[in-house]
Amino acid sequence: MRIIVDRDLCDLHGQCVLTAPDIFRFDDEGELQYLPEVEGEMAARAESAASVCPTGAIEIKP
Amino acid sequence: MVVGASLAGLRAAERLRKEGFRGELIVMGSEEHLPYDRPPLSKELLKGEREAGDIALRGGAEVDAEWLLGETAAGLDLSARVIRTESGRALSFDGLVIATGSAPRRLPNLDPELPGIFELRTLEHSLELRTHLRRSPHLLVVGCGFIGVEVASTARALGAEVTVVSLDPPLAIAGELISGVCAAMLADHGVNLHIGRTVAEVLGDDRFEGVVLDNGTRIEADLALVAVGAAPVTGWLEGSGLELNNGVLCDSSCAAIGVENVVAAGDVARWPNPVFDSAPMRIEHWTNAVEQGSAAALTLLNGSGPDTVYAPVPSFWSDHFGTRLQSVGLPALADETTVVDGSLEERRFVAACRRDGRLVGAITYGMPRGLLKYRLALARGEPSAPEASLAS
Numbered sequence: 001m002r003i004i005v006d007r008d009l010c011d012l013h014g015q016c017v018l019t020a021p022d023i024f025r026f027d028d029e030g031e032l033q034y035l036p037e038v039e040g041e042m043a044a045r046a047e048s049a050a051s052v053c054p055t056g057a058i059e060i061k062p
Numbered sequence: 063m064v065v066g067a068s069l070a071g072l073r074a075a076e077r078l079r080k081e082g083f084r085g086e087l088i089v090m091g092s093e094e095h096l097p098y099d100r101p102p103l104s105k106e107l108l109k110g111e112r113e114a115g116d117i118a119l120r121g122g123a124e125v126d127a128e129w130l131l132g133e134t135a136a137g138l139d140l141s142a143r144v145i146r147t148e149s150g151r152a153l154s155f156d157g158l159v160i161a162t163g164s165a166p167r168r169l170p171n172l173d174p175e176l177p178g179i180f181e182l183r184t185l186e187h188s189l190e191l192r193t194h195l196r197r198s199p200h201l202l203v204v205g206c207g208f209i210g211v212e213v214a215s216t217a218r219a220l221g222a223e224v225t226v227v228s229l230d231p232p233l234a235i236a237g238e239l240i241s242g243v244c245a246a247m248l249a250d251h252g253v254n255l256h257i258g259r260t261v262a263e264v265l266g267d268d269r270f271e272g273v274v275l276d277n278g279t280r281i282e283a284d285l286a287l288v289a290v291g292a293a294p295v296t297g298w299l300e301g302s303g304l305e306l307n308n309g310v311l312c313d314s315s316c317a318a319i320g321v322e323n324v325v326a327a328g329d330v331a332r333w334p335n336p337v338f339d340s341a342p343m344r345i346e347h348w349t350n351a352v353e354q355g356s357a358a359a360l361t362l363l364n365g366s367g368p369d370t371v372y373a374p375v376p377s378f379w380s381d382h383f384g385t386r387l388q389s390v391g392l393p394a395l396a397d398e399t400t401v402v403d404g405s406l407e408e409r410r411f412v413a414a415c416r417r418d419g420r421l422v423g424a425i426t427y428g429m430p431r432g433l434l435k436y437r438l439a440l441a442r443g444e445p446s447a448p449e450a451s452l453a454s
Contacts, residue, residue: 013379014430015349018390018437026431051073051356052349054101054379056120 001043002061003034009057016049016058024049063145063153064127065135066161067091068100069348070328072119073355074159074362075127081363087127088153090145092134093184096122101348103188104212105381109219110192114185135162138302140321157323157362160299160310161355164292164329164346171264172204172288178270179286182209191287195220199284202273204261206232208380209289211244215382218251225254225281227261227273233380236389236425239399239413243406243427247383256281292346294330308332309344314373315366316358327351327358336373337440338392338422347378375440377433385409388430390437391423399425403432 003023010032016024017032023046024034038046043060050058064071064078067089075089091097097119106112130153137146138158145153166181168174174181180191191213195201198221203210206228214224226232231241232248248255256275263274265282272282294309305311305319309332316333318324326333328351332344345354357372364370379388393399396415404411404426412432415423424436 012430013386013388014433015377017430017434018375018377021434021438030431048353051352054348 001039001046002037003046004059004061005032005034006057006059009055011055011057013054015052015054019052020045020049063087063155063157064089064159064161065145066159066163066328066330067093067129067131068097068161068163068328069119069351070163070355070358071159071161072097072122072125073352074161074325074327074359075125076121077356077359078363079126081360083363085156088130088155089125089127090130090133090135090147090153092132094132095185096129096131098122098185100183103182103185104209105216107185107188108192108195108213108216114189117185135298138299138304140303140324158325159355159358159362160318160324160326160330161328161351161358162295162298162330164294166288167291167293169204169261169288169290171261172286174288176264176266176270177268178266178284179288181288182213183292191285194285195222197284198222200225200282202227202281202283202286203289204228204286205289205291206230206257207235207289207291208233208378210287211248211382212380213287213289214248214253215251218253218383223254224252225256225283227256227259227275227281229258229260231257233387235394236387237393237396237399237415239401239406240387240393240425240427243409244382244387247385247409251383292329294332294344296330309342311342313366315361315370316354316372317361317366323362325358325362327354331358333372335376336371337375337443338395343392345376347376349377350374375437377437385428386430387425387427388433389423389425390433391415391421391440393423393425395422404429 027033099117134148136148200223201217203226217224232244259275261273262276265272296306310326311319312333316325329346332342334340334342361370377390393415398416399413401413410428412426412429
């Protein structure tokens, strides 16, 4: 599954980081970094992270 | 059947379909709208930065369900498996998700029927208040929780004079440390604060003109917003046989106690969260509506059991006065809150929240990165809270 974050929508809440820290993280500059492709268990966690994004900035695509 | 067409109801409907439920799916809601996002009602929408069309919840139009909008549930007959609506319909169901949310608490002397007195729960409430705020009025906010503080912030940004009256300190749910910081923030932004006070008398016969406080202080104002918390919407379930006590009582998988094939999610559900021991809790946060809606749907399909236990680490956020407050866990339970990073003076810090020496949460103004390790520690179940009680 592909992870796409809309940087215009992202408001750096960090809910995705709290939900799936193995996929999403803040770097030292406070910018959001994430794995672009995940499979299996990680894909399910990426979907959970997308669902709790307050601004709906994360899309998970096959 | 999903009763409640807001965030929890929508996420429940989506999960049912995602898990392969192929039967008939009806989502009923008392508002006329497809599900929309409520956090902007006190902020971007109220301010005029976003419009009604901008706050539709993602997925509302896509989920394969029949929407019964503008229809309010009036009663539940568990033996016949039927829901009666206010318009007189009877809808039968095999499985039920209760997601009717909560409604603003009211104060006996501040009747929202009186012109000039408002409450804030729906899109219409926000748009109506917005119209009035454009006239640079003096706004009296009664209550100082998330909605009270956020509306005070938005109204100041729009040029209104703002006075806050509250029995509790600002953001009491976030703990004393945050209350102090938030009170200073409100004062710095020119908000008149009357903490520890209640409204003794309302001035004006045909429309709101002001209040007299319990200490005799007279405050003339053009508008009042009553924001003193919310109560779960369970009136339609009275007498149904469901256990109701500050919400629908559920087991740890969000299944209603003592009945088959009924689950509850969101503001209306009260369940024992294993992360915080056995006392049932009810959580009104946005993130909980998402996660519990989804979890309850899974329980409806698979039943209560170890695989469907709902054990979230709660979290909330609030944007006000150009900064963001965020938490993980339940800071309200803490008897000790310690700043672990940043500085109180700069209002940019992380604080760890403990009760009897055990971690119960963490909270930050402006440093979201600092929450992660506490979130992970809580999720690992390192320390749990003794006798967690969230009575509200």
